[in-house]
Amino acid sequence: MYDVIIAGGGAAGFYAAIQIAENNPKQKIAIFERGKTVLGKVKISGGGRCNVTHAEFNPQELINNYPRGKKELLGPFHTHSTGDIMQFFEERGVPLKIEEDGRIFPVSNSSQSIIDCFLNATEKYSIEVLRNNPIKLIEQSSEINEGWQVATKNKFYHCQKLLIATGSSPKMWDLLQKMGHSIIPPVPSLFTFNIKDERIKGIQGLSTKAEVRVLPKKKYDAKISIQLKSAVRQESLLESEGPLLITHWGLSGPAILKLSAWGAAVLNELNYNFRIEVNWLPEYSTMSLERLFMEIKEVEAKKTILKTKAVDIPRRLWNSLVKASGITPELRWADVSKESIRSLSRQLTRCTLKVEGKSTFKEEFVTAGGVDLKEINFKTFESKKLKNIYFAGEVINIDAITGGFNFQNAWTGAYIAAQAIVNTQQ
Known part of the structure; x- marks a missing residue:
């Protein structure tokens, strides 16, 4: 018999358990984890930091x-927000640091610091951690008024309060759906784009700031090419700007990951087959870049276009796009035609690439979907449909872009659920 059972041995589950125990040390709390290890996502997040x-x-x-x-x-x-999280860890001997891009890590640069902090606290407060214990069934308890009974492989457990923090668990979503909750169908979020294109082949590892647009299907299904001079720039399905990384399999980096998060449902509907338009020089439009090149044509007349690198992008990318424009290595600015300048400007500002599939961004694999937000009271994170059942983390239909935001959602939901559980038991 437990006061509180927490389903899920991840960030949200441990944080909630500790918050409950610190507020009421007499509580009998158990964390049920389906796998052999706990805090798996904490361990690999941020490259192990x-x-x-x-x-x-x-x-x-x-x-x-x-x-x-x-x-x-x-x-x-x-x-409960960022400052509260920093205070929580620093008070428990885990100093944190803010990096230039805003991400926050332990000073130790090791996720083990966070894991040890949690495991030490569970030991201190006698919180039971039951590994290899997947929850198979949840039903009303016959022993506790308005309480719950959970069944694992071979045993039944009873509790007054139940907190679900199982992350993206299809089996838990199935259980909750059978109990009356609506589940938004899950789709992947935070993934990279698979692209096979000669223009980015052999230059993996390059990173540069770019603007990326996902093109509507009708735009590239049309027989009339967008290469026409009079073509009007059509609305995109999604847009993002930021660092873009060329990889062995295509494109990654914050600009792509943001698109995959905001466009999770849209890109799933497209079956991850679509076209993107990349502006490698977000400060320029095609026309303004053409004007710049016409000026360079006058000033740098004797120099070859290939060796000039007239704009601020990585040298290997410049070489690749000059080649893709049909410009030969020996062609000088003095001899370049207006059509070639237009072609190079388009490659740099409206570079269309075909995406054929996705790859998981393993460090922060996230799923969009889960328990419908309308069915949760966000003042307590308690279910509106099932009394004394609470939620925290990705089990509900909340997800974020990369950068520590998904953990912040987990910490905040866990804290508020924990406070609500404690307040109703005093």
Whole structure:
């Protein structure tokens, strides 16, 4: 018999358990984890350093990093946010640091610091951690009024309060659906784009700031090419700007990961087959770049186009796009035609690439989908349909872009659920 059972031995589950125990040490708490190990995502996050959260301290700005859950998280972030997380870890001997891009890590640069902090706290407060214990069934308890009974492989357990923090678990979603909750069908978020194209072949490892647009299907299905001089720039399905990384399999980096998060449902509907338009020089339009090149044609007349690198992009990318424009290595600026200048300008500002599939961004694999937000009370994170059942983390339909924001959602939901559980038991 437990006061609280927590389903899920991840970030949200451990954080909630510790918050409950610190507020009421007499509580009998158990964490049920389906796997052999706990805190798996904490261990691999940030390349093994654990990107704990992000240095955005204004809740109004913080919510802008959540494609799903933005509106619902505003109130919770006013209650428990980035500063509270930093204080939590630093008070427990895990100092944190803010990096230039805003991501926050342990000073140790090791996720083990976070894991040890949690495991030490569970030992201190006698919180039971039951590994290899997947929950198979949840039903009303016959022994506790308004309590719950959970069944694992070979045993039944009873509790007054149940917190579900199982992340993207299809089996838990199935259980909750059978109990009356609506589940938004899950689709992948935070993934990279698979692209086979000669223009980015052999130059993997290059990173540069770029603007990326996902083109509507009708735009590239049309028989009339967008290469026409009179072509009007059509609306895109999605847009993103930021660092873009060329990889062995295609494109990655923050610009791509943001697109995959905000466009999770749209890109799933396209079956991950679509075209993107990359502007490698976001400060230029095609026409303004043409004008620049016409000026360079006058000033650098005797130099070859290939060796000049007239704009601020990596040399190997410049060489590749000059070649793709049909410009030969020996062609000088003095001899270049207007059509060739136009072709090079388009390659640099409207470079169309075909995406054929996705690859998992393994460090922060995230799923969009889960328990419908309308069925959760965000003042307590309690179910509106099932009394004394609470939620935290990715089990609900909230997800974020990369950078520590998904952990922040987990910490905040876990904290508020924990406070609600403690307050109703005093």
